[in-house]
Amino acid sequence: MGMDPDSPEPSGGLKIPKLPDLKIPKLAVDRRKALTAAGVAVAAIAVLLVGGVLAMSYTEGQQVAAFESHVAASEADIFLVYDKISAHIRTPTNDLSVAECDAHARELAAIARYGRDVTAYHRQIVAADAVPEAYAGAQSAYVRALDNLNRAFTLWSSAAGAYEMRDYRAANRNIGEADSAWRAYAAAITDYDRELRAAEEGAEVPPA
Amino acid sequence: MEWKDVIPVIAGAVVILVVALVVKPALLGEPIGSPPVYIPPAPVPTPTPFPEDGEVSARNFRWTAIDGGVQTTEVTVPEALFLAHRGTPRFSDYTSWGRYALADADRPVLEDLARRIAPPSANPDEGYFRLMNLVFFVQQIPYDRDDNTTSYIEGVLPRHAMYVKGGVEYPKYPVEMLVDGRGDCEDAAILMAGLLDALGYDTVLLRYSDHMALGIRMNEFNPYYAKYTPRYFTYGGRHYYYVEGTDFEWSNVSVGSTAIRGRPLAIGDAIGTGLPSVQSETPEIVPLRYIPVPGEYRIRPARLPAGGA
Numbered sequence: 001m002g003m004d005p006d007s008p009e010p011s012g013g014l015k016i017p018k019l020p021d022l023k024i025p026k027l028a029v030d031r032r033k034a035l036t037a038a039g040v041a042v043a044a045i046a047v048l049l050v051g052g053v054l055a056m057s058y059t060e061g062q063q064v065a066a067f068e069s070h071v072a073a074s075e076a077d078i079f080l081v082y083d084k085i086s087a088h089i090r091t092p093t094n095d096l097s098v099a100e101c102d103a104h105a106r107e108l109a110a111i112a113r114y115g116r117d118v119t120a121y122h123r124q125i126v127a128a129d130a131v132p133e134a135y136a137g138a139q140s141a142y143v144r145a146l147d148n149l150n151r152a153f154t155l156w157s158s159a160a161g162a163y164e165m166r167d168y169r170a171a172n173r174n175i176g177e178a179d180s181a182w183r184a185y186a187a188a189i190t191d192y193d194r195e196l197r198a199a200e201e202g203a204e205v206p207p208a
Numbered sequence: 209m210e211w212k213d214v215i216p217v218i219a220g221a222v223v224i225l226v227v228a229l230v231v232k233p234a235l236l237g238e239p240i241g242s243p244p245v246y247i248p249p250a251p252v253p254t255p256t257p258f259p260e261d262g263e264v265s266a267r268n269f270r271w272t273a274i275d276g277g278v279q280t281t282e283v284t285v286p287e288a289l290f291l292a293h294r295g296t297p298r299f300s301d302y303t304s305w306g307r308y309a310l311a312d313a314d315r316p317v318l319e320d321l322a323r324r325i326a327p328p329s330a331n332p333d334e335g336y337f338r339l340m341n342l343v344f345f346v347q348q349i350p351y352d353r354d355d356n357t358t359s360y361i362e363g364v365l366p367r368h369a370m371y372v373k374g375g376v377e378y379p380k381y382p383v384e385m386l387v388d389g390r391g392d393c394e395d396a397a398i399l400m401a402g403l404l405d406a407l408g409y410d411t412v413l414l415r416y417s418d419h420m421a422l423g424i425r426m427n428e429f430n431p432y433y434a435k436y437t438p439r440y441f442t443y444g445g446r447h448y449y450y451v452e453g454t455d456f457e458w459s460n461v462s463v464g465s466t467a468i469r470g471r472p473l474a475i476g477d478a479i480g481t482g483l484p485s486v487q488s489e490t491p492e493i494v495p496l497r498y499i500p501v502p503g504e505y506r507i508r509p510a511r512l513p514a515g516g517a
């Protein structure tokens with residue numbers, strides 16, 4: 001005995017309704033409500049677009065402001081180190097006793113430690129800055145300048161250490177390498193200025 | 209759509225904007241920790257001076273001044289200072305031997321001795337004679353090699369004598385040479401440098417492959433009576449003239465006599481020593497005062513970015 005294809009009856013006894021029994025509900029379209037919904041949707045999209053653009057612009061400005069404040073803080077601290085260096089270099093060394101020579105070298109070591117810590121601290125902050133793409137070159141150059149300065153101070157520290165060990169040849173060698181690092185720092189600052197000008201003027205960076 | 213459906217959408221947008229513009233920068237924008245500060249070097253305690261009323265080592269020097277007069281000078285050195293030097297390890301690198309000439313503890317002995325050999329004079333013309341008396345005094349101290357036990361008052365090599373290729377090296381502090389009463393070339397150069405520095409002269413050590421002498425800073429030293437071309441070396445833009453520390457021009461008073469007469473090897477006279485190295489080599493100049501001096505140290509101000517928020 002066959003099963004009626006229009007009204008299948010599985011063995012469990014459940015009756016599956018025929019498809020023609022399903023009815024699409026009728027929607028009562030209210031013109032006013034539809035216009036309101038469309039208006040809200042358009043307004044939401046507009047708010048998101050305008051807000052997004054404003055937020056992006058505001059964020060970029062804030063990123064540049066943060067970068068500026070970090071470079072400013074770095075420069076201020078580096079000039080504090082420079083004050084110490086200047087005073088140290090100005091000290092007359094013609095007629096120093098051995099004890100005074102040793103004290104002079106210890107002061108150089110202390111300044112080198114200070115300079116090394118300051119440059120490492122600000123390097124960490126400036127390198128962590130999220131900057132607009134146009135400022136990436138300037139940021140990179142400034143970080144490179146801090147790296148070179150940090151290396152120069154590290155070499156000064158090594159020179160002072162070699163002096164303590166009475167290894168004057170090594171001390172001279174370290175001072176010579178530190179001089180090179182200072183020159184590399186000056187070159188990096190020149191690069192930074194050029195990159196910064198290009199970022200602000202929106203121009204292509206000319207080759208170094 | 210009711211207003212109650214719109215409000216959550218607006219509130220969500222506001223929350224997103226607040227998080228993006230305020231919370232995130234506040235969390236990420238501030239540096240961690242505070243900037244480092246300068247920590248000045250800790251002061252080193254001044255060493256206790258050696259007692260002047262304690263045991264002393266004394267030595268009498270009989271020497272000839274440049275005017276031909278025979279002089280006697282007694283030098284006393286605190287025994288504790290001498291023993292402290294003998295117990296001090298030596299620097300193997302001669303670039304730091306200038307420290308011996310300037311040793312602070314030796315300074316009072318050297319200043320006293322320099323005053324007695326070359327008494328202060330109001331007449332500036334006597335400056336050269338005072339200088340040459342000091343030079344001649346040191347040149348007359350007997351030469352003895354570092355590996356000879358006779359070079360040391362104890363009769364044995366010091367504990368810190370350095371055994372190097374070709375023999376023994378033991379650069380003496382000035383007071384050690386004075387107590388021992390003898391020494392080799394670097395000992396004489398160090399003693400002479402210490403004495404001349406006490407008188408205010410600017411000197412360096414001149415290091416040859418097999419010799420050490422003194423360089424004294426002078427401006428255009430070229431006396432009309434010199435039968436030689438004064439030899440000088442330039443260091444830091446200054447001229448340092450050669451001065452021998454271990455020998456002088458001498459001859460026997462008469463045939464068969466052991467008595468000698470002589471005069472100092474003059475300033476700038478590098479030929480009188482007779483050493484080939486002195487005549488052919490350019491010495492390495494070892495300053496008495498060495499400090500590491502950076503050549504570059506200028507900070508370049510960096511322009512700040514403009515156009516921030």
